[in-house]
Structure formats: C-alpha cells, structure tokens
Amino acid sequence: MQRPVEDLLTDYNIMDPDFVKDPFTKFDHIRESQCPIAHTERWGGSWMPTRYEDVVAMAQEFEIFTSRGILVMPPAPGWDEGPYASVAAPPITSDPPEHHWHRRLILPIFSPQSVAKYEQGTKDLCNSLIDEFIDKGVADAAGDYAQHIPVRVIATMLGVPLEMEEEFTSWVRGVLEQGMTDPELRAASSRKIISFFAEQLADRRKNPREGDFISELTQAEVEGQKVPDHYILGVCNLMLVAGVDTTWSAIGSTLWHFAQHPEHRQQLRDNPHLWPTALEELLRVYAPVTMARIVDRDTEFQGCPMKAGDRVLMTFPAANRDPRQFENPDVVKLDREHNRHVAFGSGIHRCAGSNLARLELRVALQTWLERIPEYSLVDPTAVTWAGGQVRGPRRCLVKF
Amino acid sequence: MRVTINEESCHGHQMCAIAAPEIFGSDDLGNAVLLIEGDIPTDLQGKARRAEANCPERAILITE
Numbered sequence: 001m002q003r004p005v006e007d008l009l010t011d012y013n014i015m016d017p018d019f020v021k022d023p024f025t026k027f028d029h030i031r032e033s034q035c036p037i038a039h040t041e042r043w044g045g046s047w048m049p050t051r052y053e054d055v056v057a058m059a060q061e062f063e064i065f066t067s068r069g070i071l072v073m074p075p076a077p078g079w080d081e082g083p084y085a086s087v088a089a090p091p092i093t094s095d096p097p098e099h100h101w102h103r104r105l106i107l108p109i110f111s112p113q114s115v116a117k118y119e120q121g122t123k124d125l126c127n128s129l130i131d132e133f134i135d136k137g138v139a140d141a142a143g144d145y146a147q148h149i150p151v152r153v154i155a156t157m158l159g160v161p162l163e164m165e166e167e168f169t170s171w172v173r174g175v176l177e178q179g180m181t182d183p184e185l186r187a188a189s190s191r192k193i194i195s196f197f198a199e200q201l202a203d204r205r206k207n208p209r210e211g212d213f214i215s216e217l218t219q220a221e222v223e224g225q226k227v228p229d230h231y232i233l234g235v236c237n238l239m240l241v242a243g244v245d246t247t248w249s250a251i252g253s254t255l256w257h258f259a260q261h262p263e264h265r266q267q268l269r270d271n272p273h274l275w276p277t278a279l280e281e282l283l284r285v286y287a288p289v290t291m292a293r294i295v296d297r298d299t300e301f302q303g304c305p306m307k308a309g310d311r312v313l314m315t316f317p318a319a320n321r322d323p324r325q326f327e328n329p330d331v332v333k334l335d336r337e338h339n340r341h342v343a344f345g346s347g348i349h350r351c352a353g354s355n356l357a358r359l360e361l362r363v364a365l366q367t368w369l370e371r372i373p374e375y376s377l378v379d380p381t382a383v384t385w386a387g388g389q390v391r392g393p394r395r396c397l398v399k400f
Numbered sequence: 401m402r403v404t405i406n407e408e409s410c411h412g413h414q415m416c417a418i419a420a421p422e423i424f425g426s427d428d429l430g431n432a433v434l435l436i437e438g439d440i441p442t443d444l445q446g447k448a449r450r451a452e453a454n455c456p457e458r459a460i461l462i463t464e
C-alpha cells in the first residue's frame with residue numbers, strides 16, 4: 001500500500017493508482033499553483049515541470065539536463081555490473097557529442113520514405129487480429145489488438161522470430177510497467193533482452209544475412225570503424241523497449257477515446273482528409289511517454305534549486321495540456337490547426353521512431369474503424385491503465 | 401511569401417510535412433526539406449502558415 005499523497009506540490013506520486021488513472025487534473029493543479037515545477041522525495045526524488053515552456057526549455061538544455069538517466073525511477077542496485085554493464089540504450093541514453101552519431105546511424109531506417117514499406121504488412125496484421133474476434137461481438141481493444149501490433153512490426157524490422165512475441169512483450173513490460181516499482185524485475189528483464197540480442201548478434205556474425213537491421217548494423221561503419229557490439233546491443237534494446245509499449249499505448253488510448261465518441265468517428269468518416277490532423281491531436285491529448293533527465297551540475301531553474309544528480313521528469317503529457325500553449329487543451333478538437341505538441345519529445349532526442357509510430361497508429365485505427373465502425377466500452381469503470389513512464393490502457397473491453 | 405527552415409533547430413518532427421505536404425518533404429534523416437524554391441503560390445500560403453504553427457522546434461520562418 002502506498003502512503004496517501006498529502007500535497008501534490010511537494011509529495012506527488014506518479015505511481016499512485018489515482019495519478020495513473022487521471023494524471024491530468026494533477027498536472028493542472030501543479031501548473032496553476034505558484035510552484036509549477038513540483039518536487040517529490042518519493043521514488044528516489046524528482047522534479048516535475050508542468051508548463052509547456054519549461055518542459056521544452058529543459059529538453060533543449062541538454063548540457064545541464066543530461067540523458068545519463070532517462071527512466072523516471074532510479075536504477076536497480078547492481079544494474080551496472082555483469083557482462084553487459086556497458087550496454088546502455090543509445091541514442092536515448094547518449095549525450096552529445098556521441099549522441100550525434102548514435103542517432104545518425106538509425107535515422108535513415110526511420111525516415112517517412114523508409115517506413116512506408118511496413119504499411120501493407122501492418123494492415124494485414126491488423127486485419128488478421130480483427131478476424132480472430134470480429135464474430136464474437138466483444139474484444140479487448142488493448143490486449144487483443146493494440147498490444148500485438150508494434151511488437152510484430154519491430155520484430156520484423158530487426159529480423160528476430162515473430163513467434164517470440166509474448167516473450168518480447170513480457171520483457172518490455174518488465175522494464176517499463178511492472179519494473180517501475182520492482183527494480184529487481186526491471187534489471188532482470190533488461191538482462192534478458194540484452195542476452196537475447198547478444199545471441200542474435202553472434203549468430204549473424206557466424207552466418208551473415210541480409211535485409212534486417214541487426215545485419216545492417218554489423219556491416220555499418222562510422223568514420224572508417226566498425227560499429228562496436230555494445231552499441232548494436234544497446235540500439236536493439238532501445239528499439240524493443242521504446243517501440244513497443246509506447247505505440248501500443250497510443251493505439252489503445254485512441255481506441256478507448258473513439259469508443260466513447262461516436263461523433264468523432266462520424267467526423268472522420270465524413271472528412272477523411274482530417275486524418276493526419278486528427279492523429280496529431282490524439283497524440284497531443286494522449287501523449288503516452290514521460291522521460292527523465294539527470295541534472296549535470298547545481299543549477300537554479302525558474303527559482304528551483306536543483307542539485308547535480310537530481311532527476312527531472314520530462315512531462316511531455318503535461319506540456320501538451322498547458323492552456324498557455326493550447327486553446328482549450330482538454331478538448332479533443334480533431335481539426336485543431338495550431339498544434340506544436342511534444343508527444344515525441346523536443347530537441348535532439350526527438351523520437352527517432354516517430355514516423356513509424358504514426359504509420360502504425362494510423363493503420364491500426366483506420367483498419368479498426370473500417371471493420372468495426374460502431375463500438376462502445378463494455379464498462380468504463382473496468383478499464384485498467386498503466387502509467388509512470390508510459391501511459392495507456394492495458395485492458396479495455398469493447399462491444400460491437 | 402517565402403519559407404525558410406532553420407537547419408540548426410529542425411529535429412525532424414515532420415509536422416510541417418503533415419500540415420503542408422506540397423511545401424515540405426524529408427531528407428534521408430527525416431529532417432525537413434523545402435519542395436518549393438522561391439515564392440509560395442497564393443493557394444498554398446495558408447498551409448505554409450499552418451506548417452509554421454505546428455513545428456514544435458519553431459524551425460520554420462515565414463517572410464512576406
């Protein structure tokens with residue numbers, strides 16, 4: 001049982017079930033107080049900016065707010081021991097100057113042109129998932145549908161066995177969900193991921209192949225040098241961890257939204273040209289990802305005395321609901337014209353996978369709404385949510 | 401109307417290309433490239449303004 005929160009400004013608890021269920025009213029409370037950057041001693045201590053301007057300013061200041069630690073929780077004891085201790089998750093855990101080549105090496109596979117080739121496969125996958133439950137009249141939009149999409153797309157990209165989907169998902173949830181409050185599980189899950197990729201890498205070195213990203217990395221060079229193994233393992237680790245829970249959460253939240261808003265489904269049927277704008281609006285409102293930074297040196301930010309080593313949350317979901325930046329921020333306006341949302345972050349760490357994530361989100365939603373144009377929640381109070389680092393529904397029964 | 405992209409601050413969100421695909425495209429790394437050199441035709445000027453208003457890095461500059 002977690003101790004009840006007394007004062008959000010000095011004692012917030014991002015893992016409190018009430019916070020996970022509805023972080024937005026808490027963000028509002030902090031944002032409109034005299035202290036829009038809250039602090040807590042819980043979970044190793046952290047600062048939480050809630051205004052758009054502050055979150056963006058901090059994300060841009062990468063020399064002070066470093067990416068040495070990007071999880072919203074402190075690392076497990078002993079995480080930096082063992083054979084894979086030097087494996088991080090580049091480029092998300094990298095700072096300049098290395099960040100530049102760490103990121104450059106993966107950007108080309110994620111450009112809009114490159115990810116277009118996954119469209120048909122994603123659509124076929126969505127259709128086959130729907131085939132499984134369409135005759136039943138009920139389904140778990142999160143567990144039977146959203147959950148299966150990103151993991152298979154990433155497995156295809158990396159050239160690893162699709163049959164291992166369940167293991168991949170459980171490792172990722174071990175890192176980002178259950179692992180949030182259980183550091184041992186988090187460390188163990190990370191080790192499983194990295195040892196799995198170490199085997200994959202060894203196999204490709206022995207039996208070279210073509211056409212998947214791990215193989216490409218084994219052949220790539222940076223300034224005349226082969227790419228080191230610990231970098232390849234780190235990137236694969238990140239692609240699995242960053243690409244799965246995040247996108248699945250975005251698909252799930254949006255399906256949950258449409259289940260309750262037939263007028264929005266109708267609006268898109270009547271105006272299909274609104275889709276791109278609508279997706280950005282849904283990403284703004286249901287931004288699933290909160291990251292963190294570690295303060296490099298003692299610094300004062302907006303009057304807050306931050307110490308070297310302090311953790312700062314990059315509360316992108318709070319920034320996206322700031323009325324100083326967005327008119328009527330809590331209203332979903334599918335044709336919102338001005339939308340500088342930061343669901344994919346801001347500055348040098350902008351989500352490298354954003355073009356792939358958008359494609360998956362669009363195809364998953366369009367395919368669902370084509371096949372299941374009318375549906376609703378079985379019981380709104382029974383929907384369960386994960387939160388902390390990545391927020392989205394985990395069980396969301398719908399009927400049609 | 402002319403449009404320029406500040407390459408230093410563009411980090412490839414691609415929200416410009418989503419708002420105005422006639423004007424903005426992507427290079428190999430996903431950063432913005434201009435598809436129209438010189439004056440933006442009148443019928444696309446609204447879209448250019450919208451692209452500017454959707455860039456989270458404020459990397460797009462419009463001069464009229």
Ligand code: HEM
Nearest residue numbers: 091092242243246247250289291344345349351352353357
């Ligand atoms: C809707 C889905 C997604 C959301 C909301 C999301 C969000 C984010 C955010 C906010 C960041 C910035 C991290 C920071 O500032 O520290 C980020 C970074 C990153 N994401 Fe995503 N992400 C999504 C899907 C994906 C996918 C599908 C992939 C690819 C497989 C991916 C790969 C990455 C990578 C590689 C980075 C690190 C970039 C860097 O540090 O330079 N993400 N993501």
Ligand code: SF4
Nearest residue numbers: 410411413414416455
């Ligand atoms: S929206 Fe802005 S940051 Fe993103 S690609 Fe366009 S110009 Fe660059």
